[in-house]
Amino acid sequence: MSAASNNLISEQQSVVASEQRFRALVTATSDMVYRMSADWLVMQELDGRGFLPNTTAPNADWIEQYIHPLDKEKVRTAIQEAIHGKKIFQLEHRVLQRDGSIGWTLSRAVPIIDDAGTIVEWFGAASDITDRKRFEEALTEAKEQSEQQKRLYETITSGTPDLMYVFDLNYNFIYANEALLTMWGKTPEEAIGKGLLENGYEPWHAEMHEREIDYIIATKESVRGEVSFPHAVLGSRVYDYILIPVIDERGEVEAVAGTTRDISDIKEHDQRKNDFISMVSHELKTPLTSLTAYLQVLDKKQIAEADEMAKRAIFQSIKQTKRMTNMINGFLNLARLESGKLFIEKIDFDIAVLLKDIEEETFILYPNHVFIFEPVESVMINADRAKISQVIINLINNAAKYSELGSTVQISCVRIDNNIFIKVKDEGVGIMDEEMPKLFERFYRVQNNNLIAGFGIGLFLCKEIINGHGGEIGVESVLSKGSTFHFTLPLNVN
Structure with a gap:
């Protein structure tokens, strides 16, 4: 045998050995390996590794047996392209698994070509990518749902003149509706992900909201306030705002949402x-x-x-x-x-002297009721004398209005620690339980006494005056038996 023949045989043996090593490597590293005829009409062999049913004899019905109906055409198209170009076949597609369920595989096959350049068969390997594809599908679905919700929220929030926004825990805006962006005069790209200062808030304003966000994170409670802010088109405006916590599934604050309304008008x-x-x-x-x-x-x-x-x-x-x-x-x-x-102009005065003056005026103005002014200790307090007088007279006036002629009204004043405690008790019609929380609201009048004149501002002003002094006002009542209005005032003597 000539040296040339020996070299040819040696090269052929080397090729065969290389092919065998390649097949062994592919077989060892792949989930599945298969061999196909040159035209892909017959599957010569398939080692399904438990993922797909094995094929040990030529199988001409492999597409019907293994490929999902929705992907058959896609597989056939990819095969024809690979045959035509004598290039590697590669495709992600759905398959029918051994247990009958739907799976996904990444399949690659290389053409085996003879010396004449003709494809004699295909050798392929496939990986099980079912988990990855299911994750991708879930991610895509979640993204689509998120986009759908975003479009829904955008539709809702774009139809309101209110400013709507969301902060992350680092005080950055992660959402702003169209009305807020218009007020800033910015695009989403310019505003989202930026902080308060970057979006034009003055330092004091930014620090105020940052403190509020810290408070919400710590307490999980909402915050409401009122503030002035320059509008990009309308100039300085007054806004009422509320910030609320966004709670995650663990019960922790994951963001802070806000709504702001222009109340300038x-x-x-x-x-x-x-x-x-x-x-x-x-x-x-x-x-x-x-x-x-x-x-x-x-x-x-x-x-x-x-x-x-x-x-x-x-x-x-x-x-x-x-x-x-x-x-x-x-x-x-x-x-x-x-x-x-409404200024509170405090002076030092004797509460006993004030009540004596009110007592004399009361006997003149309300001769048809019995008034009992209990003895009062001389106590100096620091308060707005005229406004405290107004509160007491208003409570006495209400007691007379809502009581029968000839009934008794008792007025008492005692010192308790560093406060004085004043009570006005009547024997009148009383107040229903459901109306008690509303009594001190502006313009509220007791529903069962609409025949009695009044505008519903007296008790509201009383509450504001007492609150302005750092005191508290309240009421106790029994329907048809009478009411007791009372308030406290700190002494605060200079």
């Missing part, structure tokens, strides 16, 4: 209303003051002339002008309160 309207009330009240007080003075002159004159009928008429007139003056003062105080101008 409401504020402006309220200011005009309060200015109007204040103006009208001042205008009404002028003739009332004059009328009261004339009546007092007539009253003194009638005492000398002893005309009982005229005396009673003048007395009732003074009483009604006093009542109207109190109502006007109430409206004035309400207007001042709502405009932030």
